[in-house]
Amino acid sequence: MGRQITIGTRGSQLALWQANWVKSALEEKFSDLSVELLIIKTKGDKILDVPLAKVGGKGLFVKEIEEALLDGRIDLAVHSMKDMPADIPEGLCIGAIPERENPRDALVSRHNLPLAELPRGARVGTSSLRRSAQLKSVRPDIEIVSLRGNLGTRLKKLETEDLDAIILAAAGLRRMGFEDRITECLDETVMLPAVGQGALCIESRENDPEIGPLMAALNHGETRTVVLGERAFLNRLEGGCQVPIACHGELSADGGFALTGLVASLDGMTVIRERLSGPAAECERIGVALAEQLLAQGAEEILESLKETDENNNR
Numbered sequence: 054m055g056r057q058i059t060i061g062t063r064g065s066q067l068a069l070w071q072a073n074w075v076k077s078a079l080e081e082k083f084s085d086l087s088v089e090l091l092i093i094k095t096k097g098d099k100i101l102d103v104p105l106a107k108v109g110g111k112g113l114f115v116k117e118i119e120e121a122l123l124d125g126r127i128d129l130a131v132h133s134m135k136d137m138p139a140d141i142p143e144g145l146c147i148g149a150i151p152e153r154e155n156p157r158d159a160l161v162s163r164h165n166l167p168l169a170e171l172p173r174g175a176r177v178g179t180s181s182l183r184r185s186a187q188l189k190s191v192r193p194d195i196e197i198v199s200l201r202g203n204l205g206t207r208l209k210k211l212e213t214e215d216l217d218a219i220i221l222a223a224a225g226l227r228r229m230g231f232e233d234r235i236t237e238c239l240d241e242t243v244m245l246p247a248v249g250q251g252a253l254c255i256e257s258r259e260n261d262p263e264i265g266p267l268m269a270a271l272n273h274g275e276t277r278t279v280v281l282g283e284r285a286f287l288n289r290l291e292g293g294c295q296v297p298i299a300c301h302g303e304l305s306a307d308g309g310f311a312l313t314g315l316v317a318s319l320d321g322m323t324v325i326r327e328r329l330s331g332p333a334a335e336c337e338r339i340g341v342a343l344a345e346q347l348l349a350q351g352a353e354e355i356l357e358s359l360k361e362t363d364e365n366n367n368r
């Protein structure tokens with residue numbers, strides 16, 4: 054007799070691609086298993102006309118899916134790791150983190166010009182505070198244009214909104230078959246990625262005996278180590294507000310782990326960036342220690358001032 058499980062996912066093309074990838078991987082590894090998808094609309098899918106930084110709140114793309122997991126309507130949830138808040142609700146866990154795609158950000162530009170060759174005052178579309186702050190820091194002349202919507206919509210807006218370029222995660226472009234649109238994969242010295250970018254998060258109920266072996270089969274140990282280090286960094290910094298935070302970890306062949314983290318002011322005038330390394334087994338401690346270094350070097354003031362702006366916006 055076959056087993057049947059249900060995966061909860063958002064309905065965007067990228068989310069469906071990711072959920073279908075997990076479905077195929079599971080059905081291939083477990084021949085008695087059949088996997089169904091349940092599409093769940095999240096708050097982030099409903100509010101489309103407001104820049105995400107202004108919508109506020111944590112877990113905009115995950116909360117409704119986590120509720121379905123908690124009340125048993127689904128057995129697994131597939132998210133982009135980047136969309137996961139630092140805290141996982143009681144009773145749930147990160148069951149598996151499959152092997153990561155390219156974590157970097159990609160520039161897609163209209164006339165195929167790399168960042169360094171974009172004209173003065175170029176209009177670049179992104180609504181990520183992390184991307185805009187880092188862009189302004191290297192190119193203060195660039196005009197940032199707020200850009201939301203799914204990948205296809207954003208690529209179209211490159212033409213319709215008269216933009217010179219847009220910035221998107223390379224991983225999403227690749228999964229959607231738009232890799233050939235990438236003009237330049239931005240170097241990390243210019244654009245440090247978001248925590249977890251390019252990785253998937255498969256969330257499950259804690260101690261679920263039926264799901265545990267499925268999670269073990271999908272998990273990629275190295276990716277998990279790196280992403281947990283990045284998330285420990287995020288966890289230590291997150292103060293309930295939208296902040297330009299970036300972080301990327303890497304393992305070396307000899308079991309070392311190096312983490313680079315960054316906190317910037319919205320205007321990109323202040324960028325605090327540090328790198329810390331140590332044994333991979335201590336990835337989470339390294340993440341916390343790196344966050345504390347940044348806090349001591351001025352990130353604390355940036356986070357405080359952003360909290361005040363947040364409160365003013367909410368009034």
Ligand SMILES: NCc1[nH]cc(CCC(=O)O)c1CC(=O)O
Nearest residue numbers: 133135221222224225250251252
């Ligand atoms: N915020 C939306 C989102 N969540 C994950 C990805 C890309 C795929 C990934 O990072 O795994 C994207 C799109 C983008 O930032 O361009």
